[in-house]
Amino acid sequence: MRRVGLLALAIGLVGCFAAPTPTGPVFSSIDSPWTGRALTRDGSDTYSLVGSATVSAAASNSGGNTRTVWWDGSQSALTDEQSCATWVSETNAINQQGAALRVTNDRAITVTKNIYLYGTWIFNVHVWDSSGGTQLASFDLGSVFRPAGNNVVALPWDLCARVIGGTLTFIAWVDGQSQPTWGDTSHGGTVTLPGGWVYAGSAGFYTGHLQPSDDAVFSNLAAGPISNTPVPSGAAHTETVSPSAGPPPKHAPTYP
Numbered sequence: 001m002r003r004v005g006l007l008a009l010a011i012g013l014v015g016c017f018a019a020p021t022p023t024g025p026v027f028s029s030i031d032s033p034w035t036g037r038a039l040t041r042d043g044s045d046t047y048s049l050v051g052s053a054t055v056s057a058a059a060s061n062s063g064g065n066t067r068t069v070w071w072d073g074s075q076s077a078l079t080d081e082q083s084c085a086t087w088v089s090e091t092n093a094i095n096q097q098g099a100a101l102r103v104t105n106d107r108a109i110t111v112t113k114n115i116y117l118y119g120t121w122i123f124n125v126h127v128w129d130s131s132g133g134t135q136l137a138s139f140d141l142g143s144v145f146r147p148a149g150n151n152v153v154a155l156p157w158d159l160c161a162r163v164i165g166g167t168l169t170f171i172a173w174v175d176g177q178s179q180p181t182w183g184d185t186s187h188g189g190t191v192t193l194p195g196g197w198v199y200a201g202s203a204g205f206y207t208g209h210l211q212p213s214d215d216a217v218f219s220n221l222a223a224g225p226i227s228n229t230p231v232p233s234g235a236a237h238t239e240t241v242s243p244s245a246g247p248p249p250k251h252a253p254t255y256p
Helices: 008-014
Strands: 027-030 034-040 047-050 054-057 067-072 081-090 096-103 108-113 122-129 132-140 157-164 167-174 188-192 202-208 215-224
Touching: 027 034, 027 067, 034 047, 034 132, 034 202, 067 096, 067 215, 081 096, 081 202, 096 157, 096 215, 108 157, 108 167, 108 202, 122 167, 122 188, 132 188
Parallel strands: 027 047
Antiparallel strands: 034 067, 047 054, 054 215, 067 202, 081 157, 081 215, 096 108, 096 202, 108 122, 122 132, 157 167, 167 188, 202 215
């Protein structure tokens, strides 16, 4: 791991951004047991969430900057918790997946795939409250997801993130490879949270920046108490794709 120099200017410009007032439920349909809400909303754009799980943007959406968190509504709020998932597929490289921790009605902590300048091998940590989102750190995992220094390894990818007290730690790896150990700095990072960010909330998942009709597919969803149970592994793969793979975005995203 190395802290990102590439995005230093971008972080300074867009590290904090405001959330517009929601205009109705962001999930027009959502399967049980999921509950979800918007972190930011592009007008009246909506997503749907089915199964375990596919998140889809409505074809009628007019933008691409809606960001959402979603979680199992039956789980108890916890202070120390973790979220793990496999990102199976996406329509467009600017579709953004991630983990969400300590989610409440107005707060959340996220670890997400960066989409700024299509630098998807970079992972960002944000805190969110009613005033919007603030970026705390970025981690360049190019040695894992962009080993040749050009194209990126295609999905599926795996991510686990956890919070224990005032510390957030995450690990990310290409599905089919060995799950790294917590604290492996080549596959993740650790962030000390600002004061006031130790509280009970729900552990779940993040999806954002879906263009109209885009889908982001997840599997192996596990969120709740701290656990060392490994994420189920898929078949090893080495296929690569362009960092900007997928159709050009119809609506310019805001970053990160």
